[in-house]
Amino acid sequence: MSDDTKIFLSESEMPQQWYNVQADLPSPVPPCLHPGTGQPLTPPDLMPLFPMGLIMQEVSQERWIDIPDPVLDLYKLWRPSPMVRARRLEKALGTPARIYYKNEGVSPAGSHKPNTAVAQAYYNKEEGISRLTTETGAGQWGSALSFACNVFDLKCTVYMVKVSYQQKPYRRSLIQTWGAEVFASPTDRTNAGRGILEKNPDSLGSLGIAISEAVEDAATHDDAHYSLGSVLNHVLLHQTIIGEEALKQMAIAGDFPDVVIGCTGGGSNFAGLALPFVREKFAGRDIRLIAAEPTACPSITRGKYAYDFGDTVQMAPLAKMHTLGHTFVPAGIHAGGLRYHGMAPLVSKLVDDGVVEAVSFSQNPVFDAAVLFAKTEGHIPAPETAHAIRAVVDEALKCKETGEAKCILFNWSGHGHFDMAAYDAYFAQKLIDCELPQADIDEALTHLPQVGG
Numbered sequence: 076m077s078d079d080t081k082i083f084l085s086e087s088e089m090p091q092q093w094y095n096v097q098a099d100l101p102s103p104v105p106p107c108l109h110p111g112t113g114q115p116l117t118p119p120d121l122m123p124l125f126p127m128g129l130i131m132q133e134v135s136q137e138r139w140i141d142i143p144d145p146v147l148d149l150y151k152l153w154r155p156s157p158m159v160r161a162r163r164l165e166k167a168l169g170t171p172a173r174i175y176y177k178n179e180g181v182s183p184a185g186s187h188k189p190n191t192a193v194a195q196a197y198y199n200k201e202e203g204i205s206r207l208t209t210e211t212g213a214g215q216w217g218s219a220l221s222f223a224c225n226v227f228d229l230k231c232t233v234y235m236v237k238v239s240y241q242q243k244p245y246r247r248s249l250i251q252t253w254g255a256e257v258f259a260s261p262t263d264r265t266n267a268g269r270g271i272l273e274k275n276p277d278s279l280g281s282l283g284i285a286i287s288e289a290v291e292d293a294a295t296h297d298d299a300h301y302s303l304g305s306v307l308n309h310v311l312l313h314q315t316i317i318g319e320e321a322l323k324q325m326a327i328a329g330d331f332p333d334v335v336i337g338c339t340g341g342g343s344n345f346a347g348l349a350l351p352f353v354r355e356k357f358a359g360r361d362i363r364l365i366a367a368e369p370t371a372c373p374s375i376t377r378g379k380y381a382y383d384f385g386d387t388v389q390m391a392p393l394a395k396m397h398t399l400g401h402t403f404v405p406a407g408i409h410a411g412g413l414r415y416h417g418m419a420p421l422v423s424k425l426v427d428d429g430v431v432e433a434v435s436f437s438q439n440p441v442f443d444a445a446v447l448f449a450k451t452e453g454h455i456p457a458p459e460t461a462h463a464i465r466a467v468v469d470e471a472l473k474c475k476e477t478g479e480a481k482c483i484l485f486n487w488s489g490h491g492h493f494d495m496a497a498y499d500a501y502f503a504q505k506l507i508d509c510e511l512p513q514a515d516i517d518e519a520l521t522h523l524p525q526v527g528g
């Protein structure tokens with residue numbers, strides 16, 4: 076086993092293909108349905124919003140998909156990302172477990188999100204699109220897409236939830252630095268936004284409203300498409316570069332994970348690391364795959380596996396997924412990137428098949444783990460990432476009890492440099508561990524659409 080702390084791949088060792096788990100599933104993922112007709116979606120339904128290159132990836136059953144050269148070139152700005160052995164964390168925990176993490180915080184935007192942003196910008200550029208629209212909550216996705224559009228010379232319009240626009244000015248500054256235009260949503264630029272403002276001029280916005288604005292903007296302009304940062308099959312596909320690198324790095328380390336862990340909002344960073352290990356599991360390896368989510372938005376651990384709308388206003392397609400209901404509004408926890416009502420259909424299917432398991436944590440234990448990580452390993456994790464760290468710490472402490480020397484690998488999805496207000500709130504003991512009453516979930520689930528499956 077290697078004594079190194081960081082395990083690097085050279086650029087020439089970087090994987091050249093994304094892995095499509097759809098090729099290896101024992102049964103197919105249930106298709107997405109048209110929100111109006113309830114019929115399975117066809118590629119033409121998606122053409123107003125997405126380029127053909129991405130639509131074909133969404134439905135592809137090919138096991139390997141070549142990463143285009145211009146995308147590989149851009150990945151080389153920060154990839155391959157290091158895999159790090161967290162020896163100082165192991166020591167602090169007194170665990171016989173070996174802990175490794177993939178540091179996706181080294182990207183320009185500071186998270187895994189540029190892995191798909193760059194690919195999405197590329198396919199849109201190839202098909203003659205000149206502008207992308209998107210929504211952003213805390214600004215992580217908006218900044219990643221702004222970076223990607225800039226490098227491919229595309230315009231980018233970001234609808235940023237107004238409360239974040241006001242409270243998180245520095246992610247907005249990143250978005251502007253890379254050249255995108257960013258508006259506080261609701262705006263008066265779209266029918267959706269104007270409708271909300273008429274009823275409530277002081278609306279602070281929501282992700283659901285911002286999505287509606289971004290989709291309307293793209294659908295009503297021929298030169299523009301829409302871009303989504305998680306949940307969809309092609310987004311998870313692009314993120315598999317993380318797990319493919321990790322497999323090579325584990326081989327160099329002379330080790331192999333017994334447990335693979337990631338935090339889940341829409342499911343993309345977890346899937347990016349985990350899906351290549353799902354392939355290994357299907358091939359007979361004994362691996363546990365654990366998704367870590369917030370108790371305030373527990374789509375896997377307490378949601379229902381059912382068809383639901385992807386968005387609040389019922390414009391987006393219906394997907395079969397673990398969902399808390401499209402009307403569910405989670406509490407304002409600091410891990411903004413984990414506040415989506417549903418889970419990626421691919422991750423949901425793997426949970427339903429018993430391949431992936433899930434755990435949930437509330438804010439204070441999550442920040443306990445974040446601060447322990449920062450004090451031992453130095454890097455300050457995003458609040459989202461800290462959910463994965465909490466799960467890692469718990470697994471490592473179990474090993475301490477049982478004396479098992481397990482190998483744990485997790486995805487360090489991003490740094491927390493723009494989230495220090497959340498750390499301040501934790502130190503001031505102002506973080507609330509909200510218990511989500513079952514009645515709230517039951518109520519939201521009564522709004523699920525009535526469709527088959």
Ligand SMILES: *Cc1c(COP(=O)(O)O)cnc(C)c1O
Nearest residue numbers: 305340341342343344412459489
């Ligand atoms: C957006 C984000 C997440 C959650 O999104 P997924 O699609 O579930 O990965 C997690 N961590 C960080 C740092 C993020 O920016």
